[in-house]
Amino acid sequence: MRQIYLDHVSAMPIDPRVLAFAKRYVTNDFGNPSSLHSAGLTAKRAIEDARQRVAELINAEDETCIIFTSGATESNNMAIKGTALRNIRKGKRVAASAIEHISVLNPAKELQKSGFELTLIPVDQAGIVDIGKLADILTEDTTVTSIMYANNEIGTIEPIEAIGEIVHEKGLYLHVDATAAAGRIPIDVQNDGIDLLTMSSNDMYGPQGGGALYIKPGVKLQPILPGGGQERGLRSGTENLFAIAGMGEAARIAKDEMGPESERLKGMRDQLIDEISKIEESYLTGHPTQRLPHHASFRFSRIEGESILLNMDMYNIQVATGSACTSRTLEPSHVLLAVGLKHEEAHGSMVMTLGRSNNAGELPIITKAVKETVQRLRILTPM
Numbered sequence: 150m151r152q153i154y155l156d157h158v159s160a161m162p163i164d165p166r167v168l169a170f171a172k173r174y175v176t177n178d179f180g181n182p183s184s185l186h187s188a189g190l191t192a193k194r195a196i197e198d199a200r201q202r203v204a205e206l207i208n209a210e211d212e213t214c215i216i217f218t219s220g221a222t223e224s225n226n227m228a229i230k231g232t233a234l235r236n237i238r239k240g241k242r243v244a245a246s247a248i249e250h251i252s253v254l255n256p257a258k259e260l261q262k263s264g265f266e267l268t269l270i271p272v273d274q275a276g277i278v279d280i281g282k283l284a285d286i287l288t289e290d291t292t293v294t295s296i297m298y299a300n301n302e303i304g305t306i307e308p309i310e311a312i313g314e315i316v317h318e319k320g321l322y323l324h325v326d327a328t329a330a331a332g333r334i335p336i337d338v339q340n341d342g343i344d345l346l347t348m349s350s351n352d353m354y355g356p357q358g359g360g361a362l363y364i365k366p367g368v369k370l371q372p373i374l375p376g377g378g379q380e381r382g383l384r385s386g387t388e389n390l391f392a393i394a395g396m397g398e399a400a401r402i403a404k405d406e407m408g409p410e411s412e413r414l415k416g417m418r419d420q421l422i423d424e425i426s427k428i429e430e431s432y433l434t435g436h437p438t439q440r441l442p443h444h445a446s447f448r449f450s451r452i453e454g455e456s457i458l459l460n461m462d463m464y465n466i467q468v469a470t471g472s473a474c475t476s477r478t479l480e481p482s483h484v485l486l487a488v489g490l491k492h493e494e495a496h497g498s499m500v501m502t503l504g505r506s507n508n509a510g511e512l513p514i515i516t517k518a519v520k521e522t523v524q525r526l527r528i529l530t531p532m
C-alpha cells in the first residue's frame with residue numbers, strides 16, 4: 150500500500166533541492182561564521198544570503214530584521230519574553246489569542262508567574278479573533294499582543310492587518326506566529342503592521358532545527374539566550390549553518406512557487422472538504438473559506454481522534470488529531486474548546502494537511518478510507 154502523507158503541519162520532508170543546496174555546509178564549507186579565516190567567511194556569507202532570502206519572503210525592511218533561531222518554539226519564546234522583559238517600564242501585561250500554539254501560551258503563562266498579567270483574546274466559532282473585543286480588552290500597558298497568522302489545528306487565517314491597527318492604537322507590539330502560514334500564503338510584514346514574526350524552516354520544506362524571528366527596526370528585545378553574542382547579540386550560540394542555509398533556500402523556493410502550488414492544493418482541499426462533509430455527523434472545523442490552502446480539518450461525533458488516526462494509519466494514510474505537540478496528553482485541544490466546542494465534541498477531531506507529494510489521484514483513496522474508518526469506529530464505540 151502506497152503511503153499517503155497528510156500530516157504536513159506536524160513534519161515535512163526536506164525539499165531535495167534544499168538538501169542539494171545546503172549539503173556543502175556540513176561537508177566542505179562547515180566553518181564557524183565567527184572565524185576570521187576564509188572558511189569562516191564562506192559560512193558567514195551563506196548565513197547572510199539566507200537572511201536576505203527569508204527577509205524577501207515576508208517583505209521585511211531589510212535582512213538585518215531577521216534573527217535565526219532553532220525553530221518556532223524558540224522564536225515565540227524570544228518574542229514574548231524578550232519584549233515583555235525589555236519593555237517592563239511601559240507595562241506588565243501581555244495578551245494572546247486563546248487559540249495560540251502552546252509555545253506562545255506557555256511563555257506567557259511563565260511571565261504571569263513572575264507578576265505579569267495575561268489577557269486571553271476570544272475567537273468566534275470559526276476561530277477568527279473578535280476584533281471588537283480586542284479593541285475593548287487591550288490596554289496601554291500591554292507590551293506584546295500575540296496573534297497567529299493562521300492556526301495549525303483548524304487552518305483559520307486571521308485578519309492580521311486589521312488586528313495590527315487596533316494593537317498599535319492601544320498597546321505596543323504585535324507578535325505574529327506565522328509557522329503554519331509562511332511559505333503557503335503571501336505575508337507582508339510592513340503592510341500588515343507586524344512588529345515580530347515567527348517562522349519555522351521545516352514548515353516550508355527546510356531542514357528541521359531551524360527557525361527565524363523577524364524584528365521590525367526599533368523594536369526592543371531582551372536576549373533570552375545570552376552567550377557569545379551571535380545574531381546581533383539576541384541569540385547567542387554557534388549558528389546551525391546547515392539549517393540556516395537550507396531555510397534560506399526553502400524560503401526562496403516557497404516565494405517562487407507559492408502561487409500555483411497553493412492553488413493546486415486548494416482545489417484538492419475543497420474536494421476533500423466536499424466529500425468528507427457528506428459523512429453523517431461530520432463537521433468542518435475552522436473557517437470555511439478563510440483558511441490555509443492545504444488544510445482540511447474535521448470533527449466527527451461519537452468517535453475519538455486517536456482511533457481515527459490509528460485506523461487511517463492502517464490504510465497507510467497519516468493524519469493528525471489536534472496538535473502533535475500536545476498529543477501526549479489526553480486533554481481535548483484548547484483550540485477546539487476556544488471555538489466553543491464541548492469536551493466530547495472536541496475529542497473527535499481529524500486534521501489533514503496536504504503537501505507537494507500529494508496529488509488529485511489520491512483523493513478517492515483518502516475519502517474511501519475516511520468513510521470506512523468512521524463507519525467502523527462508530528460500530529465499535531459505545532459512545
Ligand code: PMP
Pocket residue numbers: 158159220221222223225250252297299300301326327328329349474
Ligand atoms: N507555532 C505553530 C503554529 C506550530 O504549528 C508549531 C508546531 N509546528 C509551533 C509553533 C512550534 O514549532 P516547533 O515545535 O517546530 O518549535
